[in-house]
Amino acid sequence: xxxxxxxxxxxxxxxxxxxxxxxxxxxxxxxxxxxxxxxxxxxxxxxxxxxxxxxxxxxxxxxxxxxxxxxxxxxxxxxxxxxxxxxxxxxxxxxxxxxxxxxxxxxxxxxxxxxxxxxxxxxxxxxxxxxxxxx
Amino acid sequence: xxxxxxxxxxxxxxxxxxxxxxxxxxxxxxxxxxxxxxxxxxxxxxxxxxxxxxxxxxxxxxxxxxxxxxxxxxxxxxxxxxxxxxxxxxxxxxxxxxxxxxxxxxxxxxxxxxxxxxxxxxxxx
Numbered sequence: 084x085x086x087x088x089x090x091x092x093x094x095x096x097x098x099x100x101x102x103x104x105x106x107x108x109x110x111x112x113x114x115x116x117x118x119x120x121x122x123x124x125x126x127x128x129x130x131x132x133x134x135x136x137x138x139x140x141x142x143x144x145x146x147x148x149x150x151x152x153x154x155x156x157x158x159x160x161x162x163x164x165x166x167x168x169x170x171x172x173x174x175x176x177x178x179x180x181x182x183x184x185x186x187x188x189x190x191x192x193x194x195x196x197x198x199x200x201x202x203x204x205x206x207x208x209x210x211x212x213x214x215x216x217x218x
Numbered sequence: 219x220x221x222x223x224x225x226x227x228x229x230x231x232x233x234x235x236x237x238x239x240x241x242x243x244x245x246x247x248x249x250x251x252x253x254x255x256x257x258x259x260x261x262x263x264x265x266x267x268x269x270x271x272x273x274x275x276x277x278x279x280x281x282x283x284x285x286x287x288x289x290x291x292x293x294x295x296x297x298x299x300x301x302x303x304x305x306x307x308x309x310x311x312x313x314x315x316x317x318x319x320x321x322x323x324x325x326x327x328x329x330x331x332x333x334x335x336x337x338x339x340x341x342x343x
Contacts, residue, residue: 097240104271105237122271122302126310129273133240177311187274191310 090146094135094163104129107146111157114148114217124157124215127195130188131161131211137182139165139208149214156197156216164208171203221246225257229330231323233265240275247283254290261330262287265323267298277312284317293318293333297326 090110092103107128108121116124128144135142142163149158168174175193180186189211193199198214219242224231230253232246250262264280266272272280284294297320299307307314320326 101237101239104273108270119302119305122300122306123309125271126273126306129271129275130310133273133275185274185278185312187311191274191312194311195306195309 088148092132092144092146094132094142094144094161095140097136100129100132100136103132103144107144107157107159110146111215114155114157116215116217120215120217123195124159127192127213127215128159130192130195131159131213134188135161135163135165137184138168139163142208149216151216154216156214158212158214159196161211162208163210167205167207167209168201168203169205171201175201221249223249223253225259226327228258228260228334229263229327230254230257230259230261231263231265233323234268236268237270238276240279243276243279247279247286250283251286251290254287254292260292260334262292262294263323263326263330264294264296265298265326266296266303267300267322269298269303270300272299272303272307272312274310274312277307277314281315281317284314288316293330295320295326295329297321297323 090106092099092106104125108125111121111124132144145160147158149156173179175190177190178186196213196215200212203209219236219238221232221234232250287294295318320329
């Protein structure tokens with residue numbers, strides 16, 4: 084954990100997935116998010132943290148305040164040095180999974196957040212950046 | 219975090235007390251599947267009132283729990299899904315297949331009671 088303006092959670096176990104979504108919710112609650120939005124943010128963090136755990140084993144999640152065109156919100160950056168994603172387009176499709184899951188993690192998180200960007204390099208790792216703007 | 223499982227008549231009630239890890243959820247599933255046989259329970263209620271989020275892993279685990287319980291001859295009922303949680307589950311595209319739901323524990327118990335009465339009538343009383 085860092086100062087007030089940034090939250091850092093290392094993802095190494097399933098307990099860290101819970102910690103990331105709880106701390107993320109707490110961090111976001113300082114802005115004017117509705118309680119639905121806070122749940123949405125928490126669920127998106129949970130899905131992304133879990134995909135780090137499943138595919139890369141470990142990774143880092145940074146949650147910060149964001150600002151654009153007079154709007155405020157939060158930005159979540161999740162980074163791992165795992166195997167990377169060979170076919171990003173396929174990975175973003177509902178129901179596609181190579182881990183036996185529901186295949187809703189990445190596409191679900193994209194639907195939940197306002198902005199979602201995924202960069203992946205095979206053999207190097209994956210970075211997900213997602214934002215949600217407060218009302 | 220262990221989830222306490224209470225016995226109330228022919229039913230088991232698992233009332234989740236705090237956020238659960240994946241391992242906790244799997245443990246709950248295995249415990250319920252085992253106890254349904256040990257106590258010859260006809261219904262299982264999982265109370266998720268305190269959960270402020272349910273992600274794809276939680277939904278997948280609860281769906282598989284319900285299927286296993288069904289194979290053991292009992293029915294699973296999920297109660298207490300909060301409005302924000304329901305909203306988020308729909309957005310995520312998560313469907314709870316094969317799991318009955320009720321608003322809260324009270325509704326859940328009366329649903330199971332009604333169902334059991336109905337079953338007896340079908341049985342020829």
